[in-house]
Amino acid sequence: MASKTLANLEKEVTCPICLELLTEPLSLGCGHSLCQACVTLHNEKTGKDSGCPVCGIRDPRGNLWPNHHLADIVEKLREVKLSTGIGKKGDFCALHGEKLQLFCKDDGKVICWLCERSQEHRGHHTFLMEEVAQECQEKLQAALKRLRKEQQEAEKLKADIREDKLSWKYQMQNEKQRIRVEFNWFRHILENEEQRELRRLEKEEKAKLDILAQAEAELVQQSQVVTELISDLERRSLWSAVELLQDMSGIMKWSEIWTLRKPKTPSKRLKKRGLCASDLTTMLELNRELKDIQGYWVDFTLNPVNLNLNLVLSEDHRQVRPVPIWPVRCDNYGILGSQCFSSGKHYWEIDVSSKTAWVLGIYCRKPVKFAVNRSTILSNPFSRYTPQHGYWVIGLQKKLEYYAFDESSAFDPKVLALSVALPLHRVGVFLNFEAGTVSFFNITNHGSLIYRFCKCYYSRPVYPYFNPWDCPAPLTLCPPSS
Structure with a gap:
């Protein structure tokens, strides 16, 4: 109303x-x-x-x-x-x-x-408010639907980003840990090299100082002799003519012929070892290469099939040692690995720390295309260790003589003397089948390269080869966990 x-x-x-x-x-x-x-x-x-x-x-x-x-x-x-x-x-x-x-x-x-x-x-242009409001409401609902979809997409992207952050964080932590481990290992290598160089200098210093001390002692002794001669001559200078003429001691003759003997002394200039940054860089690169190579470590044992009578195998088939068969002389102490390879990359390590002789590498069975004189084999047991006979091996003889048996056209192998800085206690062997290479590493000396066979051709699958030779100490195949 x-x-x-x-x-x-x-x-x-x-x-x-x-x-x-x-x-x-x-x-x-x-x-x-x-x-x-x-x-x-x-x-x-x-x-x-x-x-x-x-x-x-x-x-x-x-x-x-x-x-x-x-x-x-x-x-x-x-x-x-x-x-x-x-x-x-x-x-x-x-x-x-x-x-x-x-x-x-x-x-x-x-x-x-x-x-x-x-x-x-x-x-x-005027319209009923309800119609315009309905139109606005429809637009509002469409906008809400679109924005909710965008919100869901944003939430999904946020979740993906959080997952990526966690993934990157995890990867970065692993990479940081890998870098720390790698650089700690590099520092360990450098510290060992530093200590070895310092020990070498200390040994050289001691040797030089011993020579100088001996030279000083000789000069002190000669100085005493000269002092006594001078004292005798001064005393005789006070004698009478008769006393001088009747002196039969021979001191006068001795004083005339006596001369100073100069002792041998080392050079005053220090002979510096040719260790430079390039050597260390090469060492670190080889070590990095070895760390990558060790990712191809294969686990196998020594093959007991057709075991020679002059060899004894351990229960776990990882250790072999020779035994003498009197009065028979045997030159073949070789044994193969239990696994053969026809492709890929493969790595294993052998402990030779107690041995004075051995031969290691790979073997590929090949038909011999020419006759081999048995007398030649008996006189030179190394004649079989050639790539043309299927052997790519290195060896040790007489405790300190390291050799590589490379390709040769003659019956006798081309023996290459190897320069090894430290006695080999543990040897790593790396077979790259497709690249045609066999590499040997000195694990004792931070994985330095001993020798590498290149352009190897394998007509058949190859086997790891081990020969403890006639040294009674055991040769041990190391498991990957070691």
Whole structure:
């Protein structure tokens, strides 16, 4: 009821020109009231003598007067509409008090039906607020769906990034650990080389100082002799002529022939060893190469099949030693590994720390294309160890003589003397089948390269070859865990 009353009252105080609540109302003689601005605009368009825009009655414009009472009613009406529950700002027009039911797309505003007819929105594209709201709601739901999908994608990417972070962190930790281990090993190598060089210098220093001490002792002894000679000669210089002539001691003769014997002394210039950065770089590169090669370590044992009578094999088939067969002399102490290779890369190590003679490498069974003189084999047991006979081996004889048995066109192998810095206690063998190489490493000396056979050709699968020779100490095949 109150809403209807307000609506009727609002119609009475609405300007017939702008269709909005009167602003500074002016009343005509006919009783109608207009906004002051609307009267001025109407007069400019129609002239001062035109009639009332509502009823058309002509009335001189001088009869217009400000209707303050009506202005107070309009103001109170606005206050009532805003203060009542019906006229909340969110649901009703603040200007007209009517319910907001339309939407002006041109101005992007929610308006009432009076606003639509006003001068401000006349001719604009207006639509029912519910229809526009429904359209907005559909766009909102589509945007929400798209954004939720984007959010899910973002969460998935975040999870992937977290997983990548953990993966990279794990990889970096492993890489840091590998670098620490590798550089600790390099430091260990360098420290060992440093200690070995210092021990060499200390040994050289001791030898030089011993020579100088011996030379000094000889000079002290000769100095004492000279002092005694000088003392005797000074005493004799005081003798009489008869005493001098009757002296039969021979001291005069001895003093005439005595000369200083200069002792042998070492050179004052220190002979520096040719150790330079390139040597260390080569050593470290070889060590790095060996660490990679050790990743191809294969686990096998010695083959007990067709074991020679002069060999004894341990229970685990990893150790072999020779035994004498009196009165028979035997030159063949060889034994093969239990596994053969026809491709790939393979590595193994052998402990020879107690032995004074041995032969190690690989063997490939080959048909002999020429006759071998048995007397030659008996006189030179190394004649069989040639690549043309299927052997790529190195060996030790007489405790300190290391050899490589390389290719030769003659019956006797081409024996190459090897320079080994430290006695071999443990030897690593690396077979690269496709590359045609067999490499031997001195594990005792930080994995330094002993010798490498190149351009090897294998017509058949190859076997690891071991020969403890006639040295009674055992030869041991090392397991990978060692």
